[in-house]
Amino acid sequence: MALFHVRMDVEIPRDLDPAVRDETIAREKAYSQQLQRDGKWPHLWRIVGQYSNISIFDVESADELHEILWGLPLFPYMRVEVMPLTRHGSSIR
Amino acid sequence: MALFHVRMDVEIPRDLDPAVRDETIAREKAYSQQLQRDGKWPHLWRIVGQYSNISIFDVESADELHEILWGLPLFPYMRVEVMPLTRHGSSIR
């Protein structure tokens, strides 16, 4: 398994059709929650005061992560940063 | 309770006495593991290829977080970045 730290900063264009906007956000939520239920997106936090999140992904491979991120309904309106993680020697887990 | 995302980048000076170095790293590990067992430091990951970690803290307050970070045995050799987190509207937790 492979663990990744991802930061997503969202900036939806102001002139996006409101119906498209709402529908995209709703699809994003469903997409994210399915991956959370599947155990592939174990952590999702909001950064205070930002339209941004910190996510932890636990996937088969970087290839799978790429497919997941590329498929995010809000992907065209995001800046994404990916950092691979590994176990820390002081972790009790 | 208050949730914080912390990144720590460690740079131990090359001329630090090796015994002091080893003792400091050992104290850092014990200090970190006690806080993990107490539930205050629920996640600790190594960033691949870096002498750096990503940590999630779950504490009473920012004041408590400051006391914890300030007390890290390696604190004098770290660059620390703190971001407050909150629940994400799409999180299933």
Next chain:
Amino acid sequence: MALFHVRMDVEIPRDLDPAVRDETIAREKAYSQQLQRDGKWPHLWRIVGQYSNISIFDVESADELHEILWGLPLFPYMRVEVMPLTRHGSSIR
């Protein structure tokens, strides 16, 4: 209680309808002043020569701060930076 330092940089799009603009700025002012009267936004200063402010928030939690910031009428047109503060050992307060 939790203390936060927030910098807000405002950039209202030039093509925003002037009536919407004026109404949004008026709502922002009322929203801010209510929070000031409630003691949750104890300091608000303008940075000289910038459409920016420095604010100090004194709230229950980072979650409450997020709700407040997210609800700012000008939030969609702002860049926001948040830093948690704590008491300084040399402060006489």
Next chain:
Amino acid sequence: MALFHVRMDVEIPRDLDPAVRDETIAREKAYSQQLQRDGKWPHLWRIVGQYSNISIFDVESADELHEILWGLPLFPYMRVEVMPLTRHGSSIR
């Protein structure tokens, strides 16, 4: 009167004589507290997880601020950033 926002990041050299270090920090504290009592340094906060502070100065002039900062016992070990502030149109004060 003139209001300034100052951020100070302290980095005391590791090889500074410990007695000099302690004495300098003690002088810094006394110097700061005198200015706080005089009303010239009305706010002093610690940034969480940093050897840094956010300060508000309320002085006669930028010249006086310069004298104060230049005279800080820790000034040689600080990075200092100064921003002039003014009243915000939405402030209730």
Next chain:
Amino acid sequence: MALFHVRMDVEIPRDLDPAVRDETIAREKAYSQQLQRDGKWPHLWRIVGQYSNISIFDVESADELHEILWGLPLFPYMRVEVMPLTRHGSSIR
């Protein structure tokens, strides 16, 4: 009196109505020249190859500077940086 160093970078939107543009630039010039004649804007230089200037302001206070900058006809199209200045110990003035 208070002395400030200000850098202004101008970027007029390409789609601004040419008549509005010309009229704004003309008002900017008149506004600037009145302040120069009043002694409040003693130096104004163009940076070579840039639509930018370096200005020195000599005003009563940072509050007055803010009023002046905020009132610049081109202010909505500028990025402004402000640094307070003071007398240099080696200056012969």
Next chain:
Amino acid sequence: MALFHVRMDVEIPRDLDPAVRDETIAREKAYSQQLQRDGKWPHLWRIVGQYSNISIFDVESADELHEILWGLPLFPYMRVEVMPLTRHGSSIR
């Protein structure tokens, strides 16, 4: 398998004992060449004019990559940047 793009910038301290320096560089070379022969470090290029390289790693996991990088004899003197790669849709491979 997992593919990673790694940039390493080397800065050996000037006061490192020359014998230690030479021995470390020799060990680095042997270590690197063994991994190249094992197929885990398929590409290694020098950036022109820099004491830096661009490397491609083809490993089991990010965990294995971390072990490899952490074990580099020059690791204490390097700045390392890691980016996970995946197949490009236009690649003919």
Next chain:
Amino acid sequence: MALFHVRMDVEIPRDLDPAVRDETIAREKAYSQQLQRDGKWPHLWRIVGQYSNISIFDVESADELHEILWGLPLFPYMRVEVMPLTRHGSSIR
């Protein structure tokens, strides 16, 4: 022969006609694959989570590289970074 490391970050304007967009992407793919078959573009990888690639070019000269990059159908929508590479002294190739 000359070896170059190129990073391309693509940002296709949202308001580009979808047919033009699709046709441009298709031409980009054909153009890239022809150069790959010619041996001039030996490596092409996707950066995980980014609309970006890392490419290695193996060409006659920087002049030829410029012609190739300038001719990319997506060139007007790319940010391109070029670094010349050379053989690494530890490479086994």
Next chain:
Amino acid sequence: MALFHVRMDVEIPRDLDPAVRDETIAREKAYSQQLQRDGKWPHLWRIVGQYSNISIFDVESADELHEILWGLPLFPYMRVEVMPLTRHGSSIR
């Protein structure tokens, strides 16, 4: 004549011999004041809270400016930024 805007940030090494330090600062002052009297260094201001200055030079040529800067007794301990200036179209001078 040629007009230049120069920012100098001084950082004198802590381990410089105090006598050398004092003598260098004294020579810097004399050197600067001679150039001020000669009309070549018409403005010299301290940036508030920084060991830095903003200087305006009015010299024959960039070559002369280089000779002047290169000859500053504190030059080895300075970071220097140079910007050529020209007359501003709105200047009343």
Next chain:
Amino acid sequence: MALFHVRMDVEIPRDLDPAVRDETIAREKAYSQQLQRDGKWPHLWRIVGQYSNISIFDVESADELHEILWGLPLFPYMRVEVMPLTRHGSSIR
């Protein structure tokens, strides 16, 4: 004479009328070539893979350089950086 190093990064807006675009580029070329023939713009190189150039100007003064740059037909679509040059002590010229 005065020597300047100039980098120009061009970004022509996508919605510029194609005829205006072509005419502007043609005027830019003629303007540049006249200055090259006059000896005022002795070097003009393309940066590989960028819509950017490196230019050396050899002019009477910074004032003349400013007039030249300000007059570039593509000036409104450029980012320009200027550095004054002088003779290098190791140059054989």
Next chain:
Amino acid sequence: MALFHVRMDVEIPRDLDPAVRDETIAREKAYSQQLQRDGKWPHLWRIVGQYSNISIFDVESADELHEILWGLPLFPYMRVEVMPLTRHGSSIR
């Protein structure tokens, strides 16, 4: 032939033995002048106010450039930036 733009920023450590320093600078000068006479280093300019130069190299290949730069006596004390150049379409050469 291959054309490169190189910027070199020199920072000689203050504690380098003065005889070594002088000898290294002398070797650097001879090395540079030989390459200038060979036509491989056709331009070498000092950046005004900086211990830095702008150089143009005209070499067989990036490999040769790397050998040249790597062999500079001051290389260990330099930060080097390399950009490949090509002919500009508006150049009259």
